[in-house]
Amino acid sequence: MLHRLKTFCLFNPCFVLAAVASTILGGCYEVTRPQVRLEDDRLTEVEGWISQPPQVLDDHIYLELQPLQVKQHGELISYPGRLAVYISSSNPDPETYFNPPLGYGEILSLNSFLEEPPYYAIPGVADFRQALWTRGILHRVRLKSPRQVERKGFHPRGRLLRPLFGYAQSFHNFVQKSFNTNQLKLVLSVFLGQNKILEEKDFNLLKTLGIYHLFVVSGFHVSIIVLFLHWCFRRWGLPGRMLTVAGLWTYVILVGAGLPAVRAGIMMTLFYLLLGFGLSRQFLNALGISALLMLAVSPAALFSSGFQFSYLCLATIGLFVLPYQLQVQSLSGGFQDAFTQRLSVDRADSARLRRSVRFFLEEKFHFWPRQLSVFFLCPSGRVLGYLLSLILCSCFIQLLTLPVSLYYTNRWVWTQWFANLVLVPFFTLLVPACLVLFLTFWLPTGPILAQLLGGYAEGILHLMTSLEHMSWVTYLRQPEPSEIMIYFLLFLSAYYLLPGKTKVVALITPVWLWLMLQQPASHPQGKLSVTMLDVGQGESIHIRYPNGMDALIDTGGLFYSPEESNQFVGERLVSRYLWQEKSLRLNYVLLTHPHSDHIQGYDFIRQAFPVGRLFFHDFPTRQDGPPRRQLQEGDSFSIAGVEHLVLHPQGLGPMGNHWDTNDNSLVVQLQYKDFKMLFTGDIEQAAEQYMASKLGPVTVLKAAHHGARTSNSRQLLERTQPRLAIISAGRKNLFGHPSSETLRRFREAGVPVMATPQWGTLRIETDGFQWQVFHYSMQEERFREVELTELTAGQ
Numbered sequence: 084m085l086h087r088l089k090t091f092c093l094f095n096p097c098f099v100l101a102a103v104a105s106t107i108l109g110g111c112y113e114v115t116r117p118q119v120r121l122e123d124d125r126l127t128e129v130e131g132w133i134s135q136p137p138q139v140l141d142d143h144i145y146l147e148l149q150p151l152q153v154k155q156h157g158e159l160i161s162y163p164g165r166l167a168v169y170i171s172s173s174n175p176d177p178e179t180y181f182n183p184p185l186g187y188g189e190i191l192s193l194n195s196f197l198e199e200p201p202y203y204a205i206p207g208v209a210d211f212r213q214a215l216w217t218r219g220i221l222h223r224v225r226l227k228s229p230r231q232v233e234r235k236g237f238h239p240r241g242r243l244l245r246p247l248f249g250y251a252q253s254f255h256n257f258v259q260k261s262f263n264t265n266q267l268k269l270v271l272s273v274f275l276g277q278n279k280i281l282e283e284k285d286f287n288l289l290k291t292l293g294i295y296h297l298f299v300v301s302g303f304h305v306s307i308i309v310l311f312l313h314w315c316f317r318r319w320g321l322p323g324r325m326l327t328v329a330g331l332w333t334y335v336i337l338v339g340a341g342l343p344a345v346r347a348g349i350m351m352t353l354f355y356l357l358l359g360f361g362l363s364r365q366f367l368n369a370l371g372i373s374a375l376l377m378l379a380v381s382p383a384a385l386f387s388s389g390f391q392f393s394y395l396c397l398a399t400i401g402l403f404v405l406p407y408q409l410q411v412q413s414l415s416g417g418f419q420d421a422f423t424q425r426l427s428v429d430r431a432d433s434a435r436l437r438r439s440v441r442f443f444l445e446e447k448f449h450f451w452p453r454q455l456s457v458f459f460l461c462p463s464g465r466v467l468g469y470l471l472s473l474i475l476c477s478c479f480i481q482l483l484t485l486p487v488s489l490y491y492t493n494r495w496v497w498t499q500w501f502a503n504l505v506l507v508p509f510f511t512l513l514v515p516a517c518l519v520l521f522l523t524f525w526l527p528t529g530p531i532l533a534q535l536l537g538g539y540a541e542g543i544l545h546l547m548t549s550l551e552h553m554s555w556v557t558y559l560r561q562p563e564p565s566e567i568m569i570y571f572l573l574f575l576s577a578y579y580l581l582p583g584k585t586k587v588v589a590l591i592t593p594v595w596l597w598l599m600l601q602q603p604a605s606h607p608q609g610k611l612s613v614t615m616l617d618v619g620q621g622e623s624i625h626i627r628y629p630n631g632m633d634a635l636i637d638t639g640g641l642f643y644s645p646e647e648s649n650q651f652v653g654e655r656l657v658s659r660y661l662w663q664e665k666s667l668r669l670n671y672v673l674l675t676h677p678h679s680d681h682i683q684g685y686d687f688i689r690q691a692f693p694v695g696r697l698f699f700h701d702f703p704t705r706q707d708g709p710p711r712r713q714l715q716e717g718d719s720f721s722i723a724g725v726e727h728l729v730l731h732p733q734g735l736g737p738m739g740n741h742w743d744t745n746d747n748s749l750v751v752q753l754q755y756k757d758f759k760m761l762f763t764g765d766i767e768q769a770a771e772q773y774m775a776s777k778l779g780p781v782t783v784l785k786a787a788h789h790g791a792r793t794s795n796s797r798q799l800l801e802r803t804q805p806r807l808a809i810i811s812a813g814r815k816n817l818f819g820h821p822s823s824e825t826l827r828r829f830r831e832a833g834v835p836v837m838a839t840p841q842w843g844t845l846r847i848e849t850d851g852f853q854w855q856v857f858h859y860s861m862q863e864e865r866f867r868e869v870e871l872t873e874l875t876a877g878q
Contacts, residue, residue, distance in 0.1 A: 188241010
């Protein structure tokens with residue numbers, strides 16, 4: 084084994100060096116988002132050029148702006164990153180106002196507020212500001228109208244590439260007229276990498292099938308383009324190779340020169356040139372050189388999911404798939420040689436398989452006419468070789484990328500290998516077909532080709548929909564980095580150390596990972612913990628009972644954000660937290676009232692976790708899902724010695740009319756021995772006054788309606804006399820929650836306040852007698868205890 088390892092390192096030094104450099108860099112390098120001296124509440128003058136091809140979507144235009152100068156108060160500010168700009172598609176019509184359309188390299192001037200990307204201080208949730216910085220984006224700009232943009236000519240780089248992007252815009256206009264909406268989304272996302280055109284349901288479909296990688300322009304797309312261009316110019320010798328490389332980099336620039344595309348471009352250029360000089364066995368070294376170049380230019384790229392997936396897939400092909408290609412070619416060659424006049428004098432082991440296959444076919448099908456046999460068997464051999472290579476790629480890549488895929492998606496897609504096996508051949512033809520249309524759409528045959536491509540794209544969409552019904556997905560927590568490393572070590576050890584057929588023991592590695600991810604969390608016996616998640620302008624509260632059972636009160640949600648889907652909070656925030664806490668099942672989910680900021684995450688939560696029961700008072704439930712129970716005043720239930728009493732609502736309001744949605748919220752008092760906590764939903768002062776006689780002193784009050792001024796009345800505070808109030812609200816939210824008037828009431832009542840915008844995720848732990856409060860520190864990545872003496876009433 085040691086001799087084999089030495090030989091491998093000797094023949095693949097660049098690959099080994101890249102692997103070692105990535106390991107060292109991953110352990111010691113930290114992605115640090117630069118701080119820019121800006122006042123958030125001041126207008127900022129920005130002049131910059133468009134560094135990515137703009138994407139025209141249904142309700143806005145998205146583009147990335149590379150600033151040339153940034154000013155506040157007339158003072159120039161050094162700005163090291165790019166801006167993500169969203170221009171609303173309200174009046175005037177942007178297609179009319181932006182005539183000609185906005186293009187790559189164009190210089191724009193605008194005067195607006197620069198917004199920091201949203202972030203959420205929740206355990207298990209990545210800092211989205213850091214994630215965007217790996218792409219070079221520091222702030223967002225939202226413009227309500229195209230009139231807020233002033234066009235100022237072209238950047239020198241833009242003038243150079245203006246003809247290319249002008250041609251691409253003409254192609255975009257052509258396909259918009261030729262394809263229906265679904266066909267357009269498929270072609271533009273797969274061929275040009277415009278995945279922002281995809282809707283939430285499209286992303287869910289791709290994740291369910293496990294084929295999202297086919298919609299990110301990377302190695303798959305670039306390799307198909309190179310193969311197609313090589314086939315077109317194969318007879319031209321060295322000029323043909325130069326044209327192929329030029330076409331490759333033209334395509335990389337056309338799709339925006341994103342990190343995955345540039346990485347794939349470097350890799351394919353190196354490998355194609357090595358192939359041209361007869362050095363086809365240097366695949367791993369070419370991979371290593373491209374990785375080292377990428378890390379030298381942008382070390383932060385190592386921490387992007389695209390970089391990790393791309394290089395892991397390619398390393399898998401080089402380590403596990405290519406070694407089997409000799410046998411695959413021999414098997415395919417046996418089919419192609421059968422019934423022909425070819426002679427084989429090669430005595431190598433691989434040639435023995437080729438002769439055996441040929442002998443078997445000629446013996447079994449000797450009664451067929453020779454010409455007919457050659458006609459069928461020769462293409463069958465090529466198809467067989469392609470399918471075997473595809474099966475090997477699919478199986479090994481799914482095995483090796485499994486822990487990393489789980490880390491980023493929390494999805495164990497059991498049917499992913501089958502979906503890839505079925506769909507990859509169709510996408511292999513779709514990419515060159517799109518390229519042919521791109522090059523020839525202006526010819527008289529353009530509409531005919533568009534019609535044929537549209538029909539082909541429609542067939543792929545129907546196939547994807549059919550496969551969705553057959554998909555099988557299990558949601559699991561993220562594996563720890565140590566578990567990922569152990570997985571790789573176990574797989575590689577079993578595959579390379581065990582002899583012969585015993586290598587199949589490596590297939591047990593996923594079973595080990597599955598068992599590790601099914602381990603429940605350890606919880607201190609007799610401890611109750613209540614955690615208010617930092618979900619922005621919404622609310623979600625996790626309860627872990629003394630026996631380790633879990634429950635949720637509300638599931639969070641969003642009112643509006645152009646970057647985030649309806650399931651963002653449920654999938655990316657609440658579920659990630661629950662997986663971080665190793666929650667395997669929710670005993671119940673209680674939804675206080677049917678407003679989107681409280682219930683929008685429920686659909687995903689219901690898919691990702693078994694839910695024992697759904698509690699609600701007013702909620703449009705469907706017939707499917709967990710057992711349901713409608714709660715009202717006077718109802719009660721007990722879990723692990725913790726009593727729950729419903730205090731509101733009951734029937735009609737005080738004036739004989741129905742409560743409005745906020746005042747119709749469920750109000751629940753939780754009691755564990757001497758500890759009491761009141762959950763108030765979004766009730767306002769009318770409901771507070773109505774149920775005041777039922778209230779008594781509590782230890783902790785969950786402030787009503789995110790701390791709005793129309794809630795949390797003096798009467799409520801006098802009746803409950805809380806020792807602490809906690810508030811869930813969004814940073815710089817549009818409603819001004821929590822209001823200064825509400826905070827003044829708390830201050831006058833002598834009640835300390837902790838709110839998620841300032842403190843992040845809040846946690847209260849109690850044994851029923853003593854209780855402590857904690858907040859989650861993103862810097863320390865742990866919960867830090869807060870002494871009540873540190874808090875000022877109403878602050």
